[in-house]
Amino acid sequence: MTRKDSLKTDFLVIGSGIAGLVFALKAAKKGSVCIVTKDVPSESNTAYAQGGIAGVWDLEKDDNSKHIQDTLIAGAGLNDKGVVENVVRDARVRIEELIAWGTLFDKNVDKNKQEVYDLAMEGGHSENRILHHKDITGREIVRALYDQVLNNSSIKVLDHHFAVDLITQHHFGTQITRKNNDIACFGSYILDKKNGKVFQLLAKKTVMATGGIGLVYNSTTNPEIATGDGIAMAYRAKAMVKDMEFIQFHPTALYDPGTSPAFLISEAVRGFGAVLINKKGEEFMNSHDKRGSLAPRDIVARAIDSEMKKHGLDHVYLDCTHLNMKAFKAHFPNIYSKCVSLGIDPAFQYIPVTPSAHYCCGGIDVDQHGQSSVKNLYAVGECSRTGLHGANRLASNSLLEAIVYAHNAAEHVVKDFKEYDFKEGVPDWDTSGTEAPEEMILITQSLKEIQELMSAYVGIVRSDIRLNRALERLKIIYQETEDLYEKTTLSQTICETRNIINVAYLIIKTASERKESVGLHYQVNR
Numbered sequence: 001m002t003r004k005d006s007l008k009t010d011f012l013v014i015g016s017g018i019a020g021l022v023f024a025l026k027a028a029k030k031g032s033v034c035i036v037t038k039d040v041p042s043e044s045n046t047a048y049a050q051g052g053i054a055g056v057w058d059l060e061k062d063d064n065s066k067h068i069q070d071t072l073i074a075g076a077g078l079n080d081k082g083v084v085e086n087v088v089r090d091a092r093v094r095i096e097e098l099i100a101w102g103t104l105f106d107k108n109v110d111k112n113k114q115e116v117y118d119l120a121m122e123g124g125h126s127e128n129r130i131l132h133h134k135d136i137t138g139r140e141i142v143r144a145l146y147d148q149v150l151n152n153s154s155i156k157v158l159d160h161h162f163a164v165d166l167i168t169q170h171h172f173g174t175q176i177t178r179k180n181n182d183i184a185c186f187g188s189y190i191l192d193k194k195n196g197k198v199f200q201l202l203a204k205k206t207v208m209a210t211g212g213i214g215l216v217y218n219s220t221t222n223p224e225i226a227t228g229d230g231i232a233m234a235y236r237a238k239a240m241v242k243d244m245e246f247i248q249f250h251p252t253a254l255y256d257p258g259t260s261p262a263f264l265i266s267e268a269v270r271g272f273g274a275v276l277i278n279k280k281g282e283e284f285m286n287s288h289d290k291r292g293s294l295a296p297r298d299i300v301a302r303a304i305d306s307e308m309k310k311h312g313l314d315h316v317y318l319d320c321t322h323l324n325m326k327a328f329k330a331h332f333p334n335i336y337s338k339c340v341s342l343g344i345d346p347a348f349q350y351i352p353v354t355p356s357a358h359y360c361c362g363g364i365d366v367d368q369h370g371q372s373s374v375k376n377l378y379a380v381g382e383c384s385r386t387g388l389h390g391a392n393r394l395a396s397n398s399l400l401e402a403i404v405y406a407h408n409a410a411e412h413v414v415k416d417f418k419e420y421d422f423k424e425g426v427p428d429w430d431t432s433g434t435e436a437p438e439e440m441i442l443i444t445q446s447l448k449e450i451q452e453l454m455s456a457y458v459g460i461v462r463s464d465i466r467l468n469r470a471l472e473r474l475k476i477i478y479q480e481t482e483d484l485y486e487k488t489t490l491s492q493t494i495c496e497t498r499n500i501i502n503v504a505y506l507i508i509k510t511a512s513e514r515k516e517s518v519g520l521h522y523q524v525n526r
Contacts, residue, residue, distance in 0.1 A: 008422050009034035009156070011413060012187055012203035014163045014230060017044030018138070019381030019402035020209030021145040025101070026410035028154035031417060034201065035155065036190055038162045038492065039225050042142055045211040045382060046399070048223055049138030050266035050334070051122055052105075052130040053098075053403075054396040055091035058119060062127040064088050071397060074124040074296045075390020076519040078243075083387040086368065087397075087404045094403040095131060102144035105131040106331075120331075121271035122395035124296040128271075130396045135266055135332040141399070162191040162492045163229065164198060166206065166237040166377065167426055178238045178373075185237065185377035186423035191490055198429035198490060204420040205413040208234060208364060208372075208379040209406075213247075213503045214261070215496075217357035217459070218451035221253055221264045227496040228503035230383035234364045235502055240373040242385045243362030244503070245511040246520040248393055249460050251300040252276075253356035255315035256342060262356040263338055265318060267395045270294055272331060274320045277350065278307050284316075298392040298520045301355045305460045308354070317350035355460060359398060361389040361520065362510070370409035376420070378413065380405045391519020429490075437488045446477050447497050454504055458511060463525040467512050474504055 010031030013020045024033045035041070056062045067088045072079050099105065106118040120130040133140035149155050167186040170176055176183050187202040210230030214222025235241050252270070253262035270276070270293045278284050288303040289295035295303075304316050320328060325347045329336050339346050364372050364379035366386055371378050381402040388401050437443065453473050457466035478501050485494055517523050 006200040006202060007034065008202045010204050010417055012036065012201055012206045013209055014188065014207065015044065015209035015211060015381070016041040016157070017046035017209060017211050017381055017402070018141055018145065018399055019406045020207065021142070021149055022403050022406035023207055023209065023380055023410050024155050025145065025148055025152065026407060027413060028152050030414040031154070033155045035149070035157045036161050036163055036201065037157065037159050038193070039160065041146055041157055041159055043223060043225055044142065045222055045226055046138040047142050048221065048261070048264065049399060050135045050264055051268045051396050052120060052132030052137045053095060053399040054125070054129055054394070055095045055131060055400060056088070056129055057092070057117055057131065058128065062129055066126050067129065070124055070126050071388070071394045072390070074392050074394035076392060077390065078519065079390030080387025083368065087388050087401055090404050091400055094407055098141060098144065098403065101148050103141050105133055120268045121294070122267040123270060123294045123300065124394045130268065132268065135268065135334045138399070158190070160193045162193055162495060163233065164189045164191050164490065164495055166233050167200065167423070168237050168374070171427055176238050178240065180238065182375070183238055184375040186426065189429050191492065193492060196489070198431070200426050202422045202426065204417045204422065205376050205378065207409060208377070208383050209381045210383045212382045213360045214357045216451065216454050216500050216504050216507065218455045219253070219262050220357040221250055221262050222357070223261055227499050229496065229499045230379065231363050231506070232499035232502035234372060234374070234377065234379065235506065237374055237377070239377060240365040241363065241506055242365040243510065244360070244506040245514050246361035246389070246391050247357060247507060248297055248359040248361060248520050249301045249355040250358035251297055251304050251355050252318055252353040254338065255352035255354045265335060265351060265353055266332070267297070269318065269320065269332060269335065272328065273323050274318050276300070276304065277317050277319050279311055279313060296392055297395065301460055302522055304355055315352040315354040318353050319350050320346040321348060321350070359393055361391070361393050368408060369412035370405045371412065378409045380409050391521065431490070434487055434489050437484065440493070442484060443493050443497055446481055447500065449477055450474065450500055450504055454507070458508055460522065462511055462521070462523045465525070467508055471508050474501065474508065477501060478505070
């Protein structure tokens with residue numbers, strides 16, 4: 001595949017996290033694949049996943065029914081039960097594929113002196129079932145998968161390229177709405193960040209694997225690339241988007257003001273025995289939930305939020321001082337090193353932690369194959385809404401969902417892609433009347449304002465008055481940004497800001513429509 005004004009590929013994958021890479025490896029057996037990623041391929045939400053991937057492994061103690069029940073309980077019953085059953089059922093074979101591709105999960109020796117996988121415990125799980133690689137599981141998975149991608153001649157990677165918009169009938173002058181049932185995707189307009197040029201990348205099947213939306217908030221564990229691009233592009237293409245009100249705030253991000261992204265203190269640390277305490281050194285979680293510090297994340301995050309507001313503090317503490325520190329360092333070397341670098345020795349000092357935006361349970365609505373409401377457009381990973389998570393994601397189910405749906409989508413797209421021709425006559429990207437922005441502050445300040453208003457008004461606890469105020473402020477920022485977009489030379493910054501505004505709107509809109517507090521959506525004063 002050579003660069004020119006228009007490229008063609010059987011399968012276009014936008015994003016290079018676990019879902020996009022797994023899909024690419026599977027689809028490449030049948031056709032050509034092009035992965036577009038706006039940064040280096042290794043930079044993705046997956047790479048920041050510490051805890052691990054959930055799956056039933058110890059068949060003497062665990063079984064699928066337990067994992068299913070844990071997932072349904074965490075999701076407050078709003079999960080699609082059939083989806084939950086299918087994902088849990090397929091977990092082991094999909095994880096075994098990761099292992100076959102070279103992923104190294106930690107092992108130890110059991111009582112029979114046999115080498116077995118070291119299964120961790122996390123909040124909401126009834127059994128130890130988390131496979132992990134120390135506390136950098138995501139990074140290890142991406143390493144193994146990308147090694148496979150590099151050695152696959154059917155896969156091409158365009159790094160430092162930004163997907164601007166999906167190509168649909170809209171670009172041919174046809175008026176389309178979400179009520180149309182014949183909307184089709186023909187590929188995407190792509191910005192080459194190195195030369196500033198926009199070209200067409202035409203595809204028979206397009207797969208969104210763009211990850212999360214953490215940059216909608218001013219504190220997030222997500223990397224700077226997590227700007228909701230896939231969800232925003234799909235929404236503008238009139239795809240159905242669902243459950244955006246369910247934003248998961250990880251309860252225990254390291255409190256380190258000014259650092260972005262926030263450093264995650266994995267839930268596995270609490271699974272290892274650490275407990276949450278307040279400024280007086282008292283455990284407080286048992287008064288909120290009988291599962292204590294290992295309650296599901298929505299409960300823990302709200303409890304911490306309440307504790308902080310009660311005492312007027314910016315954080316609570318995680319107490320690891322009673323743990324076997326040799327084993328702690330072996331299991332969590334990255335976390336230990338980070339704490340020590342800030343002058344915090346977990347053996348003797350409490351770790352200050354605070355909730356931080358972490359995961360979006362909603363997204364592009366897809367069926368069991370990962371197919372969206374737009375023909376030939378699929379979504380896998382965090383940007384999709386499969387029905388697995390319901391109102392709250394169970395810890396370490398996200399990587400599992402990504403590999404199961406990447407497999408499902410790949411199995412589905414290869415069946416009929418040869419029946420499609422590349423769309424002819426796609427118009428070039430129109431750059432007429434645009435010029436370089438006079439002041440980038442106009443764009444960057446808008447982004448800061450969105451992050452502040454979303455954190456203040458659409459965070460862990462919400463109310464009608466906060467949501468209404470957020471929407472009114474957002475309308476002003478939206479119009480200002482659209483005016484800039486129309487007359488400004490295309491850049492990643494202006495595109496990401498537009499995408500964040502789109503995603504913020506969807507979160508506010510769906511939160512306003514949700515009439516009851518459930519899972520991650522908690523509303524007061526209604």
